[in-house]
Amino acid sequence: MNDTKERILTTALHLFARDGYEAVSVSDIAQALGMTKGALYKHYKNKRNLFDSTIQRMLELDSTAARQYGMPEQAFQADESGYDQVDWDDLKRFTLAQFRFWTEDSFACPLRRMLSLEQYRSEEMGKLYQEMVVSGPVHYTADIFRRMMKNGRMKPGDADALAAQFYAPMFLLIAMADGGANDGLSVLQSLIDDFAGRWRI
Amino acid sequence: MNDTKERILTTALHLFARDGYEAVSVSDIAQALGMTKGALYKHYKNKRNLFDSTIQRMLELDSTAARQYGMPEQAFQADESGYDQVDWDDLKRFTLAQFRFWTEDSFACPLRRMLSLEQYRSEEMGKLYQEMVVSGPVHYTADIFRRMMKNGRMKPGDADALAAQFYAPMFLLIAMADGGANDGLSVLQSLIDDFAGRWRI
DNA sequence: CAGTATAGTAAACGATCGTTCACTTGTCAA
DNA sequence: TTGACAAGTGAACGATCGTTTACTATACTG
Numbered sequence: 001m002n003d004t005k006e007r008i009l010t011t012a013l014h015l016f017a018r019d020g021y022e023a024v025s026v027s028d029i030a031q032a033l034g035m036t037k038g039a040l041y042k043h044y045k046n047k048r049n050l051f052d053s054t055i056q057r058m059l060e061l062d063s064t065a066a067r068q069y070g071m072p073e074q075a076f077q078a079d080e081s082g083y084d085q086v087d088w089d090d091l092k093r094f095t096l097a098q099f100r101f102w103t104e105d106s107f108a109c110p111l112r113r114m115l116s117l118e119q120y121r122s123e124e125m126g127k128l129y130q131e132m133v134v135s136g137p138v139h140y141t142a143d144i145f146r147r148m149m150k151n152g153r154m155k156p157g158d159a160d161a162l163a164a165q166f167y168a169p170m171f172l173l174i175a176m177a178d179g180g181a182n183d184g185l186s187v188l189q190s191l192i193d194d195f196a197g198r199w200r201i
Numbered sequence: 202m203n204d205t206k207e208r209i210l211t212t213a214l215h216l217f218a219r220d221g222y223e224a225v226s227v228s229d230i231a232q233a234l235g236m237t238k239g240a241l242y243k244h245y246k247n248k249r250n251l252f253d254s255t256i257q258r259m260l261e262l263d264s265t266a267a268r269q270y271g272m273p274e275q276a277f278q279a280d281e282s283g284y285d286q287v288d289w290d291d292l293k294r295f296t297l298a299q300f301r302f303w304t305e306d307s308f309a310c311p312l313r314r315m316l317s318l319e320q321y322r323s324e325e326m327g328k329l330y331q332e333m334v335v336s337g338p339v340h341y342t343a344d345i346f347r348r349m350m351k352n353g354r355m356k357p358g359d360a361d362a363l364a365a366q367f368y369a370p371m372f373l374l375i376a377m378a379d380g381g382a383n384d385g386l387s388v389l390q391s392l393i394d395d396f397a398g399r400w401r402i
Numbered sequence: 403c404a405g406t407a408t409a410g411t412a413a414a415c416g417a418t419c420g421t422t423c424a425c426t427t428g429t430c431a432a
Numbered sequence: 433t434t435g436a437c438a439a440g441t442g443a444a445c446g447a448t449c450g451t452t453t454a455c456t457a458t459a460c461t462g
Contacts, residue, residue: 004409018321023223026450037450039410047450117318119379120219130380134373165392168369172335175372178320179331191366205439227420239422240440248420 005043007033010107013054017110020117021051055128058111086144087153088196092189099170099188102133103177113178133171138163155199166195206244208234211308214255218311221318222252256329259312287345288354289397293390300371300389303334304378314379334372339364356400367396 011032015024026047030037044050086094101108112133118125130136142163148154169191173184212233216225227248231238245251287295302309313334319326331337343364349355370392374385 020221020224020318020322023221023322025448027448035409036411038412038452041451042409113321117221117321120314120318121221121224126380130377134376134380135382138373138377161388161391161395164370164373164388165395168373169365171376172339172365172369172372175335176331176339179327179335181336187362187365190362194362194366226418228418236439237441238420239442242421243439 008040008043008050009053009057012050013107013110013114016051016054017113017117021114054111054114057107061107084147084151086148088148088200091144091148092192092196095166095170095192096185096189098137099173099185102174103184112174133174137170138167141167153201155201157199162199166192209241209244209251210254210258213251214308214311214315217252217255218314218318222315255312255315258308262308287349289349289401292345292349293393293397296367296371296393297386297390299338300374300386303375304385313375334375338371339368342368354402356402358400363400367393 008029012024012029015028015032026037026040029050030040033040040050044053102112103109112129115125115129115132119129120126138160142159145154145159145162145166149156149159170188173181173188177184209230213225213230216229216233227238227241230251231241241251245254303313304310313330316326316330316333320330321327339361343360346355346360346363346367350357350360371389374382374389378385
């Protein structure tokens with residue numbers, strides 16, 4: 001029943017994440033589920049609606065299950081509130097949690113890949129991809145840095161450039177994890193420690 | 202004649218780079234060129250061969266036209282020779298040239314995007330993508346750093362971690378350029394200067 | 403028990419897919 | 433001038449696409 005609808009969603013997501021939306025046929029999805037394609041239309045009104053549902057689910061996941069990774073809510077939406085008390089331990093914890101979220105989470109990881117495959121086709125998906133894992137994290141990291149400088153936790157400097165410097169290794173290590181690397185978490189950890197050692201007060 | 206074959210190649214590449222191989226039909230390519238799809242088969246024996254030709258062209262471009270950007274030949278193939286005399290000015294020049302190459306070059310830029318769209322479907326394309334713009338540049342940057350340390354141009358340290366730190370901003374800025382950012386070159390320049398200031402001798 | 407959603411199947415729909423083929427045109431060498 | 437070849441057209445091929453439909457079995461509800 002509703003469990004089937006869920007299985008369809010995640011199966012479709014994993015196929016979209018590997019091959020891209022257009023390259024996956026409704027038959028492919030049905031076959032992977034062991035049912036006929038006609039059955040899919042009892043749960044989703046068409047293929048596009050299935051795609052949209054994965055996006056919708058991600059937006060919900062961001063403000064709920066993301067919490068279990070210890071991240072601030074709506075991490076990639078540049079939330080303006082509640083960052084004033086962020087210290088270096090928080091930042092490190094948030095950052096490592098985000099890395100695990102985008103590389104290990106059974107929904108977020110394939111969704112990120114799917115978005116990366118759709119980013120050039122649709123302006124909307126391109127924007128979403130940027131906000132989630134590219135420029136978005138840079139901007140809210142810069143916000144955090146500005147607050148930390150104001151609060152005397154961080155040496156003064158160009159917050160935007162420092163945010164790019166801080167977030168860039170995470171972004172690179174995510175891409176390397178997609179390529180099969182599995183030491184990203186430990187490398188990231190030491191890079192964060194190194195950065196904190198240079199800028200913390 | 203042969204100019205037509207070239208127009209087909211670049212037109213197909215641009216469509217593949219936006220939508221992905223499977224999402225682009227032979228009719229789409231023909232229509233973008235103002236000809237019928239039957240004509241394409243006079244120049245390429247099938248759609249797959251057209252895709253393969255773009256890859257082949259890129260491999261040739263790497264060791265020829267890449268030179269005009271002032272980069273070492275076969276930049277992404279971890280060439281082992283001729284790096285011994287690299288100094289910080291060379292490194293900065295190479296790095297900025299590589300950024301322009303992957304974001305501005307009329308062939309390399311769309312090919313990089315196309316590869317990113319195919320990286321999860323085919324192990325071969327995933328490997329190529331990694332070697333070209335992800336782990337590949339990290340590895341050969343680490344090689345350069347090791348040599349610079351040995352030659353007394355760079356303070357001693359973990360070459361691999363430093364290479365990740367050095368290359369990551371470039372990788373991030375390339376992705377941001379795909380999202381419409383156009384200040385990548387100047388940001389990258391100042392990040393390189395900052396890095397060199399910390400590690401040069 | 404009768405009635406009615408629900409979840410699934412199998413077949414069919416028109417459209418489009420990649421590819422081929424018969425045919426026309428233009429060009430250049432013999 | 434003729435003949436061969438290269439480049440392009442347009443129609444057709446079978447296969448597959450996303451979607452709809454008719455039908456069946458199961459389970460819940462009055």
